[in-house]
Amino acid sequence: MLKSQPAPSGRSLYFDGEWHHPSSGRYNPTFNPGLDEAIGDVAEANGADVDAAVAAAREAFRVWRDVAPLERGRLLKEVAAVVRANARELAALDAANCGNPVREMIGDAAIAAAQLDFFAGLVTEMKGDTIPMGPDALNLTVRQPLGVVARILAFNHPFMFCAGKIAAPLAAGNAVIVKPPEQAPLSSLRLAELVHGILPKGVFSVLPGGREAGAALAGHPGIDKVAIIGSVGAGRAVMRAASDTIKPVLLELGGKNALIAFPDADPERVAQAIVAGMNFTWCGQSCGSTSRAFVHRAIYEDVLARLPAKASHYVPGLPTDEATTMGAIISRTQYERVLGYIASAREEGARLVTGGGTPDGPALKKGFYIEPTIFADVEPGMRIAREEIFGPVLAIAPWDDEAAMVSQVNGVEYGLTCSIWTNDLLKAHRTAMAVEAGFVWINEVSKHFLGAPFGGWKQSGLGREECLGELLAFTQEKNVHVSLKQGRA
Template sequence: MVSYELLVDGDRRSSAETIAVENPATGETVGSVARGDAEDAREAIDAAAAVTDEWGARSPAAYERPLRAVADRIEAEADEIATLLAEETGKCLATAEGEVAESAAQFRYYAGVVDKVRGDTIPTPPNRLNYTRRVPYGVTAHVVPWNYPLLLGTRGIASALATGNTVVAKPPTQAPLTTMWVGEILLDEFPDGVVNVVPGPGSEVGAELASNAGVDAITFTGSTGVGRGVLESAAEHITPVDLELGGKAPSIVLPDADLENAARGVVAGIFSNAGQNCVATSRCLVHESVHDELVEKVVEKTERITLGAGTDPETDMGPVISESAREDVLSYIESAKEQGATLLTGGGVPDEERLADGTFVEPTVFDDVDPSMTVACEEIFGPVLSVITVESTEEAISVANDSPFALAAAIWTDGLEATQLADRLDHGLVAINTFPVSMPQSPWGGNKESGIGREGGLEGVEAFTTVDSVVVEFDEMEDPY
């Protein structure tokens, strides 16, 4: 069983209280972290601020070396990190391994970006020179989510460090252990104060990061409701905020789609990570002409899913993160039944004895879902698929866009007009013949109530820098008076 302390100003600090972390598949305690509070967050912010000017003025090589070292160490320790990630979140080991691999890839990608952060030369009359330069914000606060703590946490941390910022990170309370593991690596590889990690409740640590005047930029991944609160807190000091919030991703299946391929993608898109994914394709918008065949394939594949602990190689889907999360998912399932949706499979808690100690929910498929039903409108964050029948491509596009959420969408078609249809979907990420996927070199973020800004790729450079303009006058000034 692992335990971690606060990581502040190059030191490991204990706290009066600790937070126990349980495996949601078994209920067993797998580790603990120190319970930080608002005062700890303030000390971390002060430590980061004290070294911001010196760190931000270093050469690109000073950023590249530690970023590459972090990538190397994550890869060297990948098996152990992935196992711990599967234990603290319940996710399947294969999913955890992929998350760890992409986290290492993100550090390596941004290590290669450090000497490519540049400004522009602006056209001016010959008596002037105007150029821009990208400069780091300074102290950046990172509030990390529990569903993909490494993937989503390290994306922002890596790009912030690559652009000369300092970091204060708050790991997720439900699953902080692997974030702390990587935090230990960062503490070793970067100068004191550059990276600080303070686990603790969002109401204390997160609230302080969002409202403290010493924070120069904030990145938050989580629910839309909490994101609004972060924006309100940041507004007091006009602090820039990058938000990745809720989603209700549609998966559009058109008549010319390869239905076997589409069914695989629809099932993987909603049941991966037990549906606890901001880009989970929880709405399946299927054309009426292929509805029956697609739904038959989806149900057949869903009923083959094996539930279990993420560390068990036979497991296809793990538990949801907590008992309260399970209660929320089950309440959505009941509302769908009450509002007239047809339950095709799942819909409850598995009755197998081996799963009794975990917070499992059966993978669930509803048919005859109306777009106005609660299950089709709100983010469930669980393994529940809503099948919505459409009569035309136009209707599919309309239903897909008729949501306050606009993080991701998927289209399944063999038609050449796929990219034209993608242009009409108001979503930050559109996947064609696959479910939404993340890559270090690709931007990530949502439209409408799904967020503000983009991380990942070269857009991640923009997320953690501001543009300064410099104007040089070559002629002497005339006497103005």
């Protein structure tokens, strides 16, 4: 258990290499969802603050773009070293501010550091091409940074998103303005403190705030690209705002992801995968969670019988306790929303396999805790089968006909991930090609692989991350034609 409440000393706006009070003078409380207690006030940026931060970032970009790529990579590796050295403190901040278990948040810091190192090592891969033109001309392409990039982050992995998602645009030579999640901004502010002085001033900025700040960034003429991790609704709003200045967007949005189990799959492994894929550790608050499972009827009841024991590993507890295996929901609003989905599943006739309630322990009575919850016999028309809950609620359905099952898998507006379980190579590849998802596991679930492109189809997003493509997406291509003819044209 943490002995004291961690907190950054900076609670204002960080841009131009300095801390600034918000122009409105407004500071809002940020909360610990595990205790439903305020843990201090944080500045709220508005449009005027965005204007000032963008102006400073544009000046910084003119310096940063001319830093040699290998030197940019060296500085990013220095940031990664700072992240590793302070991983426990940063994990503690996220545990207290977003409700995820502190033990898991240490892993988030490690992932962020790995992403910084990964993109630092790719700086020499921003290569162009030469196009044959014959002996009298040279035609080539070069890649140059965009300018100033805004990254709007989600609350489920605040620090990992902040430190990891600045890596590609910075490596490419852009300045970056981060808007941390309104619900959990503390770890992003602490990162600004920790890396102060490593990067040229103004290259990295942190503007805490709400919708006004996000909208101002997305629509600002001085922002050259905006990337968001968030809901489909938030992604649509960013696209609308970005359209006025025809700026590109990168969207990592929601998911209603499927796990598919064929009759030849081992029921024990399938049951373990169903529970692991739901990401109960952070209360199912993950866009990549496989929150729907389609299990062939031949192994259906066998799999269901194993799930309560598998789910029992995830016990809601204080996020700041290193023994905790499942944390808290981010806010009262989301907590009540998730409980509403559980109630609707009962009303619509789904069979409760395990969970469905809230823990009774006195230490948890003030926080936003929900048991890992699994429903079986879920019909396609039920709300828990169609809508992204972003909570610890899993829907399972039996299937007999493969074509009908694939149609149900694809019958939602999302298309982020899918997990397929079978020992038949033909079935595995056939199904992987048939599902409408951007990231598919076969006999695996939940894992990301640095270097492999992650992103969604349909309304789950646009663009790919965690790969070379992400780095290139923060550059623009220029063609240069050189005439080699001598004498007069």
